[in-house]
Amino acid sequence: MRNGVLWAVLALILVSVNALVLDKEAILSDGELMLLRLAPRDPRSLMQGDYLLLRYSVADDIAHRLASVPSASGEAVVRLDQHQVAQLVRLHDEARPLAAGERLLHFRKRGDRVRLAGDAFFFQDGEQALYSGARYGELRVDGAGNAVLTGLRGEGRERLGPGRAGEGRQG
Numbered sequence: 001m002r003n004g005v006l007w008a009v010l011a012l013i014l015v016s017v018n019a020l021v022l023d024k025e026a027i028l029s030d031g032e033l034m035l036l037r038l039a040p041r042d043p044r045s046l047m048q049g050d051y052l053l054l055r056y057s058v059a060d061d062i063a064h065r066l067a068s069v070p071s072a073s074g075e076a077v078v079r080l081d082q083h084q085v086a087q088l089v090r091l092h093d094e095a096r097p098l099a100a101g102e103r104l105l106h107f108r109k110r111g112d113r114v115r116l117a118g119d120a121f122f123f124q125d126g127e128q129a130l131y132s133g134a135r136y137g138e139l140r141v142d143g144a145g146n147a148v149l150t151g152l153r154g155e156g157r158e159r160l161g162p163g164r165a166g167e168g169r170q171g
Contacts, residue, residue: 027148031140032103034078035085035153036116038135051122052131052152059107059114061088066109075104075145083157085136104145118149123161131160 037057062076075092079101089102098104108115117139123131136153152160 023146024148027140027142027146028150031142031146031148033084034080034103034105034139034141034147035083035136035157036139037085038137050125051120052134054119054121054134054137054149056116056137058086058088058105059116062091062107063109063112063114065091066114069109071110073106073108075106077102078105079103085157103141104143105141105147106145117147121149121152127162130162134160 039055039057039060058076058078066072077089077092077098078086079089080086080103086103086105092104105116117137121131121134121137131152133154134152135155136157137149138151138153138159139147140150141147154160
C-alpha cells in the first residue's frame with residue numbers, strides 16, 4: 001500500500017512538471033512576439049554574476065496605477081505599435097472587451113514590484129558586453145496574456161547575443 005501511494009505521488013509530480021513544460025513550449029511556438037521597453041536601472045546593479053536583472057516600463061506603469069494595492073494579479077491591456085513594442089492601455093476589466101489591436105499581458109504585484117515575465121536574463125560568463133545595450137525584452141505571449149522571455153533587443157530592436165540568434169537563458 002505504501003509503495004502504491006509513493007508511486008502515485010511520483011507520477012502526479014511528473015505529470016504536473018511535464019504539463020508546465022508543455023504549456024511554456026506552446027507559448028514559445030504559438031505565442032505572439034511582443035517587445036517590452038526596459039525601464040532605466042541602476043548601472044551598478046545591472047550585472048550580478050552571470051545574469052541581467054530586468055525592469056520593464058510597462059510594469060512600472062502598472063505599479064503606478066496600483067500604488068495603493070499591496071498585492072494583485074490580473075491582466076494588463078496593451079497595444080503593439082508597428083515595431084511590436086507594447087504600450088499600456090489600461091488594466092483589464094472583464095466587463096470591457098478588448099478592442100481591435102489590444103492584447104492581454106498577465107501580471108502579479110507583490111509590494112511595490114510588478115512581475116510580467118522573466119525578470120532575469122542569464123548568459124554565459126564573459127558575455128556581459130553583448131547585452132549591455134539591451135533596451136527591450138523580447139517575449140512570446142499567448143492569447144490569455146501568459147508570457148515567456150525569449151531574448152533581449154537593442155535600441156534599434158536588433159537581437160542581442162552571440163551570433164545572429166541572440167541566444168541566452170531566461171529566468
